[in-house]
Amino acid sequence: MEAAAGAEVPEMALSEESRWSLVDEISSQVIKNGHYTQKVRDIIGELTVKPLTGIPVAIGVMYAFWSIFSSFAGTLCTDGFFVKFFDKYFLPWIQSAWPDPGSILYFLFVGDPTADNCFEAFGVLTSGLFVAIGVVLPAVFIFYLMMALLEDSGYLPRLAVLVDTFLHKIGLHGYAIVPTILGLGCNVPAVTSTRILETRKQRFMMMTLIALFIPCGAQLGVMLEVIPESVGYVMLLLVIGYFVFGYILSRIIPGENPEILIDVPPYHMPQRSNILKKLGMRTKGFLVSAVPFVLFGVLIVNVLYLAGVIQWLSNALEPLFVTWFGLPKETAGPLVAAFLRKDLAVAQLSAIAMTKFQMITAVVLISIYFPCVATFVVMLKEGWKELLAAVLVLFVVALTYGGIIHAVGILLGVA
């Protein structure tokens, strides 16, 4: 660079030659030249990002994720140990130890005195504890472990790149896959993790889509327990809704959808200390923030039942449920109560006589019509204006989508 005409060159300034020599000296100390050879790890890294090979690998990874999830949480923990512990030992003990089965306190905390399993008892200390500890905790534990492994191995950023094209169609970018998958474990940390998205529009959309179309681990666990043969259809309807309403929201809500810019790290072996730290933090977060709400939710539902509020709401909303959604009027109670406990609402639905199509519709409606109370509180923390807007969207979507599913069922002759 030449000095401007007439300007004095300070005495201490280096000549051009000296400056280049200095650059050479510094760069020789900090830059190491070598010959790059492609490694198997690098090529596999590239293959898992290219759509042609990356999508089949993603299908395989998701399979492993859900297979390990259901084997560990469902087969080993819940069915293997907790069902036996709660139903054979804990329930008979608490039913005999708690005095006066006709009292209000018994109804609130132990539930149905004739129940022979914690699933159907609906007391705070029976169904509440069983679902929180026996169903949700193992599900959340294994879910967070798998998430931490995917994150630390370097696969998650690749998945984000891979799904970026699809998610851009609905105004989000690839990293929206993180809150989406996290939401399948628990919607509470998923709503919090929407902060990784850049614009207010994206964060609001993601929060709303999580509350609407992502069933949490508790609900999934109960669905796999109660309606295992229909879970695939329910998930399919939720995925369709996620993309259709995501597309509509993206067109309606003003704001920007910036491009993704991700640093994709090479694959590496996850560090045990990191995994344990993440697992510990997230599980503790779940125990502290969600479990009390689960127990409190059962208590409130039971109080509302006692006060006749649920019955009154069921009667008031009966025409909507029967005519618009095509469901039996008895489903109104569980659907109203689902605001507090979606998982228990699914369990309650299983006791109502319905066709398979009606059951699928009812479970989809439970998923989409309102977030659980814990998610509701976290959404409130993100801003009350956003929460109000999200609630408005939730009601419109639930009414529209529920009606559309019913209409499609009529056309197909299954409703």
Added chain:
Amino acid sequence: MSQNNNSIASVYFAIIGIAAVALGIADILVWSGISGGIDLGIMSISGDDFFRWAWGGLVVLFGGILILSGCSDIRYIQQFSKVLLGSIMIWVIAGCDIFAMICGGIPAPKDAPEFLNSFSGFLGYFMPPYAPAVILLPFTLAALYLYYRWGFAEKAEKD
């Protein structure tokens, strides 16, 4: 590595790839009801579980296709990587099947008073028949052998 070794490895993985493709398709056909259950020695394909047979079968099929696409000129690192990735996909399904057996075998049966299964009861979960991915697993481990034998692992360590 010699040309002869390369050809043997290529033919070997071509056979594994074809077998994986065929078994993946068979998984899906059996699930869809087009074909009845298949029992072949210690191997069994049965059931209408979408998750295991349709989705899992699809992954085995993709694994087979990846192995087939990489098995010619397998001595080249790009081709070998495809074979290894295809094999990993089969290991994923087989690993999940074995993990499911372990999870099913640890607790005692539902009606038993105890919580843990007996040792013989636990071992009973590992008796044949096996799903196709589990049968393919030991054969695909040859990819891991070649990874070390042909020095791809050493190269990664050096760098």
